[in-house]
Amino acid sequence: MNFILNPFRLIWKHRVLLIQTVWNDIRQRYVGMALGWIWSVLYPLLLLGVYALIYIFVFRVRVAQLNLNSAEYVALIFCGLIPFLGFSEALGIGVGSVVGNMNLIKNTLFPIELIPVKAVLSAQVTQTVGTFLLLITLIAMNKLTFFVLLLPIVWFCQILFMVGLIWILSGLNIFFRDLQNIVAVWILILMMLSPIAYTIDMVPASLRPFMVVNPLYYFIVTYQGVLMLGHLPPWTVVLTMFLLGILFFSAGFWFFTRLKLVFVDYV
Numbered sequence: 388m389n390f391i392l393n394p395f396r397l398i399w400k401h402r403v404l405l406i407q408t409v410w411n412d413i414r415q416r417y418v419g420m421a422l423g424w425i426w427s428v429l430y431p432l433l434l435l436g437v438y439a440l441i442y443i444f445v446f447r448v449r450v451a452q453l454n455l456n457s458a459e460y461v462a463l464i465f466c467g468l469i470p471f472l473g474f475s476e477a478l479g480i481g482v483g484s485v486v487g488n489m490n491l492i493k494n495t496l497f498p499i500e501l502i503p504v505k506a507v508l509s510a511q512v513t514q515t516v517g518t519f520l521l522l523i524t525l526i527a528m529n530k531l532t533f534f535v536l537l538l539p540i541v542w543f544c545q546i547l548f549m550v551g552l553i554w555i556l557s558g559l560n561i562f563f564r565d566l567q568n569i570v571a572v573w574i575l576i577l578m579m580l581s582p583i584a585y586t587i588d589m590v591p592a593s594l595r596p597f598m599v600v601n602p603l604y605y606f607i608v609t610y611q612g613v614l615m616l617g618h619l620p621p622w623t624v625v626l627t628m629f630l631l632g633i634l635f636f637s638a639g640f641w642f643f644t645r646l647k648l649v650f651v652d653y654v
Contacts, residue, residue: 471577476513
């Protein structure tokens, strides 16, 4: 049980300091930008526009087969795009976060284990703004159901998964600095392989087994279900999403705390 509880205990112990540093990171990120906080609104909307343009007008996806009109199909894309943006931004910031804060290795005031957590939380601005815009859109379209009450649980599982994954990757990045470049390519591949603009029913049966190896599949499908489609995906998908969050969070913390013992040799 301690294997699961230890990372929660550490975060709770330093919660006030963590919140303060996350807020400072968010403010510093937008300082000096001409558009400032407006960029956090424009970014998801611009990317959504590109997705909608490509899939509706270029690929000519037959949305009627999904029992959706064009506007509803764009909203479905948004349901998958928002968590992906949160994931990609957290990964982009988090993988190099420990390398950029090596001076904190022996710091007892702000343990270095919290650096990846801070990176993930500060990267949630885009997903938070995008989710707010999406909820307003879904209300206007009268598409929200009581399943939306499960959104905080799904989001929480996603954050646990991202923190655990970045604990692992940011620790390894100390020894293999090329990992940051590899992750950038990996994000692009995942964007194409994740069911952002299509549903599992649109994937040929012969290719569906490949979907299960993509962890984002479980999160995106669940987001689409609770936000847009008004139902949960199969219980195996929901259970896998929950286990991915808990197991990566616990295993990532265990891995990072063991690995940090040799960080000092690489300062």
